[in-house]
Amino acid sequence: MYQNRQASFAVKSPFHAVASLNAIAPAQAITPLPALAPLRVGMLGLGTVGIGTYTVLQRNAEVIAARTGRCMEITMVAVRNLQRAADLVEDDVELVDDPFLVVNHPDIDVVVEVIGGTTIARDLVLRAIANGKHVVTANKALLAVHGGEIFAAAQARGVVVAYEGAVAVSIPIIKALREGLTANRIEWIVGIINGTTNYILSEMKDQGVSFADALADAQRKGYAEADPAFDVEGVDAAHKLTLLASNAFGVPIQFDKVHVEGITQLDSVDIAFAERLGYRVKLLGIAKRNAQGLELRVHPTLVAADHLLAQVNGSMNAVMVKSDAAGVTMYYGAGAGSEQTASAVIADLVDLARSCGVVHRHRVPSLAFQHSAIVELPVVAIGDVETAYYLRLDVASVSRTLPKVLGHLADAGVRVQQVEVLEHPHDAELKAVIVLTERTQQCLLRAAIAHLEQLPTVMGFAKTIRMERLT
Ligand code: HSE
Numbered sequence: 001m002y003q004n005r006q007a008s009f010a011v012k013s014p015f016h017a018v019a020s021l022n023a024i025a026p027a028q029a030i031t032p033l034p035a036l037a038p039l040r041v042g043m044l045g046l047g048t049v050g051i052g053t054y055t056v057l058q059r060n061a062e063v064i065a066a067r068t069g070r071c072m073e074i075t076m077v078a079v080r081n082l083q084r085a086a087d088l089v090e091d092d093v094e095l096v097d098d099p100f101l102v103v104n105h106p107d108i109d110v111v112v113e114v115i116g117g118t119t120i121a122r123d124l125v126l127r128a129i130a131n132g133k134h135v136v137t138a139n140k141a142l143l144a145v146h147g148g149e150i151f152a153a154a155q156a157r158g159v160v161v162a163y164e165g166a167v168a169v170s171i172p173i174i175k176a177l178r179e180g181l182t183a184n185r186i187e188w189i190v191g192i193i194n195g196t197t198n199y200i201l202s203e204m205k206d207q208g209v210s211f212a213d214a215l216a217d218a219q220r221k222g223y224a225e226a227d228p229a230f231d232v233e234g235v236d237a238a239h240k241l242t243l244l245a246s247n248a249f250g251v252p253i254q255f256d257k258v259h260v261e262g263i264t265q266l267d268s269v270d271i272a273f274a275e276r277l278g279y280r281v282k283l284l285g286i287a288k289r290n291a292q293g294l295e296l297r298v299h300p301t302l303v304a305a306d307h308l309l310a311q312v313n314g315s316m317n318a319v320m321v322k323s324d325a326a327g328v329t330m331y332y333g334a335g336a337g338s339e340q341t342a343s344a345v346i347a348d349l350v351d352l353a354r355s356c357g358v359v360h361r362h363r364v365p366s367l368a369f370q371h372s373a374i375v376e377l378p379v380v381a382i383g384d385v386e387t388a389y390y391l392r393l394d395v396a397s398v399s400r401t402l403p404k405v406l407g408h409l410a411d412a413g414v415r416v417q418q419v420e421v422l423e424h425p426h427d428a429e430l431k432a433v434i435v436l437t438e439r440t441q442q443c444l445l446r447a448a449i450a451h452l453e454q455l456p457t458v459m460g461f462a463k464t465i466r467m468e469r470l471t
Helices: 014-024 048-059 061-068 082-086 099-103 119-128 140-157 171-181 195-206 211-220 233-247 268-276 338-355 398-410 442-452
Strands: 041-042 072-078 094-096 110-113 134-137 186-192 279-290 293-304 316-323 327-334 386-395 416-423 431-437 458-467
Touching: 041 048, 041 099, 041 338, 048 061, 048 072, 048 338, 061 072, 061 338, 072 099, 082 094, 094 099, 099 119, 119 134, 119 140, 134 140, 134 338, 140 233, 140 386, 171 186, 171 233, 171 316, 171 327, 171 458, 186 233, 195 211, 195 268, 195 279, 195 316, 233 279, 233 293, 268 279, 268 386, 268 431, 268 458, 386 398, 386 442, 398 416, 398 431, 398 442, 442 458
Parallel strands: 041 072, 041 110, 072 094, 110 134, 293 458
Antiparallel strands: 186 279, 186 316, 279 293, 316 327, 386 431, 386 458, 416 431
């Protein structure tokens, strides 16, 4: 089905918008520039992000045109269900059920990919690029898995692939890294970059609800991915970290090298104990440069309860960057949501509308570094990464166990920062021995734990969570 409907938002001329906004200022002669043709946008998908993009573009057409100096028109949208989509958009939008009609259409300047997934989305994006179209996408999985191929194709064809909506949606972190911090050498970037898991951890701590109930609630609120395993297993955060790391360090897209641990193995007992000791558990994405190379890791982490990242609750996201000139900077905002993602998608469209006609090599590079300057850094094996640790052992006798615990840790070269003995919430016969270690390699701690778990007075397995200081 190929309906011939043309979209054109309320503002027909950007100069009408500029004039109306300026009408409130004292009269001043403005010499109008020659009008630019509208940017013609084809959209793939009309789900949560697609409808948000359409809605915000319509509602804010005037102010967007005033800022851009140019109109934007969503002229075509590819959808699965034409009937349903017809109820969601105005009659002047051409609805098609074959997405290739959009990416092949000669009158489309920019393709917005919000279809999701990594198979058909990859084919569509590569076809759009081959056809000389710019692409805006919020699809972090696509770029984390196929970004190497997609960015190389875009570079060769001289088009842009923009993706602000793919990372920490409402936070303009890609722009901050690519432009605001461009003078800096970045030391580390650390983020709460998955709203679903942050919501779950916040609810478990504040409301004492179970993991399953908190997840169901996050799904109802629309934060979770189609497959929530991507959220709770840390994969979604790893997708986003992959993009952040490339922008921060000028390394290739290398999702397969990220160490990924989610929150499914977290015990609410440890969340409560951490709180008592003055810490909060957050799922952090961490990319850090050190003498060995680059650390790329996603895992639950204890941060001090008075640290700024510990104040980021619910589905909110935050990214902290340490760089040599600017120092530590932090960015906070909604991590999921329809209009929140739309805000980022439209910002990318505005950038494109403003830069049409610019010679490609004069554009801000897609991954912050010139394509030819992107170089590999060795990724540090997770066993060699140094962090402090929270260690919990459930013990039947503190007096018989604690000296051995300290002995085995010392033998392995693990230094101890603090030891606490707490009542076990589920078993009156047991005590929980909590050890906070100094920074150590995981392999050293594992060696000690192998001995500790053999002790007859230690029940079950040791629980460990990494700790970060982040200053
Ligand atoms: N599922 C994602 C999250 C959505 O919870 O952060 C935004 O990427």
